[in-house]
Amino acid sequence: MKILVTFVLILFNYVLQTTLINRLSIFGVVPDVGIAFIVSIAILNGVFSGGAAGFVYGLITGIFFGFSKASTVFYLFEYTAVGAIAGLLYPKTENKVFIRPMLFAGGGYLLKELIDIIPKLVLRIPVFTLPLLMILILGSLYTAVIMFPVHNLTERLHRFRFMRLENDTRIFLEK
Amino acid sequence: MLVRKTRKIVNIWFVSIVIVVCILLLMLNSGIKILENTAGFIVLPFQRAGNAIINGVGSAFDSVFNSYAIKKENSQLKSEIDSLKAQLQIYSETAKENERLTELFGYLEEYPEYETILASVTAFSPDNWSMIIVVNKGSQHGVAPDMPVVAQGGLVGRVIEVSDNWSKIMTVIDSRSKIAAIVERSRDTGIVEGVVETGNFLGRCRMINMPFKPSIMPGDTILTSEAGGVFPKGLVIGRVSEVSQNRTGGDDFAIIVPSVDFAHLEDVLILKEK
Numbered sequence: 001m002k003i004l005v006t007f008v009l010i011l012f013n014y015v016l017q018t019t020l021i022n023r024l025s026i027f028g029v030v031p032d033v034g035i036a037f038i039v040s041i042a043i044l045n046g047v048f049s050g051g052a053a054g055f056v057y058g059l060i061t062g063i064f065f066g067f068s069k070a071s072t073v074f075y076l077f078e079y080t081a082v083g084a085i086a087g088l089l090y091p092k093t094e095n096k097v098f099i100r101p102m103l104f105a106g107g108g109y110l111l112k113e114l115i116d117i118i119p120k121l122v123l124r125i126p127v128f129t130l131p132l133l134m135i136l137i138l139g140s141l142y143t144a145v146i147m148f149p150v151h152n153l154t155e156r157l158h159r160f161r162f163m164r165l166e167n168d169t170r171i172f173l174e175k
Numbered sequence: 176m177l178v179r180k181t182r183k184i185v186n187i188w189f190v191s192i193v194i195v196v197c198i199l200l201l202m203l204n205s206g207i208k209i210l211e212n213t214a215g216f217i218v219l220p221f222q223r224a225g226n227a228i229i230n231g232v233g234s235a236f237d238s239v240f241n242s243y244a245i246k247k248e249n250s251q252l253k254s255e256i257d258s259l260k261a262q263l264q265i266y267s268e269t270a271k272e273n274e275r276l277t278e279l280f281g282y283l284e285e286y287p288e289y290e291t292i293l294a295s296v297t298a299f300s301p302d303n304w305s306m307i308i309v310v311n312k313g314s315q316h317g318v319a320p321d322m323p324v325v326a327q328g329g330l331v332g333r334v335i336e337v338s339d340n341w342s343k344i345m346t347v348i349d350s351r352s353k354i355a356a357i358v359e360r361s362r363d364t365g366i367v368e369g370v371v372e373t374g375n376f377l378g379r380c381r382m383i384n385m386p387f388k389p390s391i392m393p394g395d396t397i398l399t400s401e402a403g404g405v406f407p408k409g410l411v412i413g414r415v416s417e418v419s420q421n422r423t424g425g426d427d428f429a430i431i432v433p434s435v436d437f438a439h440l441e442d443v444l445i446l447k448e449k
Contacts, residue, residue, distance in 0.1 A: 064298060
């Protein structure tokens with residue numbers, strides 16, 4: 001049940017990202033609601049779930065927007081990496097404020113964009129500094145802001161019985 | 176007995192005098208006025224008061240008896256207003272759609288050698304370094320790779336991948352897009368490509384590979400040329416916003432604002448050769 005609900009939410013986030021969120025761009029920069037959701041899953045469930053959520057989200061995005069098989073695999077890799085790294089690095093201590101998840105979402109966005117730039121650097125494609133900085137700063141801030149409602153809703157959802165594991169002792173359930 | 180007789184005589188006299196006075200007053204115009212005024216002076220205040228009371232009570236009764244009907248009528252009118260508002264919204268949307276589609280289907284007249292497939296945009300690429308859109312028509316509807324795609328305003332891009340019921344379109348502002356183009360005014364040729372250095376930031380493309388010292392200036396319209404073999408000649412790509420002339424021997428290039436508003440793209444036409 002938990003896997004099914006998470007899968008449906010990944011699809012929902014994908015649809016949201018490719019329809020509504022893309023129309024809310026500022027100077028052509030869009031936040032990544034997918035990153036926010038993957039980081040949220042990673043924070044709440046750990047490295048494996050974060051990586052798996054990133055894998056599924058990256059696969060769907062790659063299927064629809066990958067220019068070639070390589071770019072499909074690239075999408076898959078970057079979202080999986082963000083999910084797994086967020087799950088790995090997030091401290092397992094109690095945290096009542098939302099700043100930390102928001103920082104992680106912003107960081108996840110930065111990581112994804114930096115992974116995006118690697119092939120351009122390898123292929124020696126010039127990237128202008130100012131637009132790059134704008135994309136990195138504006139996009140990560142925008143994603144961090146979007147993380148607030150996304151994580152709030154995801155955390156609330158994880159309080160339901162069907163989203164809990166047996167003998168679940170995760171910290172956020174103690175709040 | 177005497178007293179009775181006297182009273183009777185007095186009464187007869189009194190009545191007779193009153194009648195005589197009345198007749199005299201009636202014979203004179205001013206007398207009638209006096210009578211009217213006197214009557215009015217006495218009766219009108221009572222009439223007014225009576226009317227006020229009757230009207231007040233009557234309207235109270237009316238409002239009590241009619242309130243249910245008024246409420247019903249009010250709610251009926253409200254629902255009518257709501258439905259009219261909804262209808263107006265639908266009409267306005269239909270009018271906008273009609274306007275859009277009329278402009279879109281103008282391409283049918285301009286390019287009789289092509290037939291068109293109308294498609295709706297269902298998704299935009301989620302990242303900042305590419306601008307690929309997904310539409311709801313695929314091979315089932317006759318879409319094939321490398322078909323040109325246009326929208327209100329001009330060229331959108333070309334089909335790059337086709338599934339049964341959806342297709343991917345690479346737009347002109349995607350950093351991997353390259354289109355053979357021509358300047359409408361000067362007929363200078365070149366290649367229009369997405370600006371890879373800036374990603375989707377500002378959503379511009381640029382024209383490169385222009386001849387030495389090209390005659391291109393801001394405001395020029397850039398069209399497709401047939402050179403690439405994918406696009407028909409004369410589709411509007413955009414307008415030049417800035418020309419960068421490189422004096423150190425490098426290539427000149429022009430920044431182009433696309434004629435299609437990608438942020439509000441809803442319907443596109445896929446051009447299919449007959």
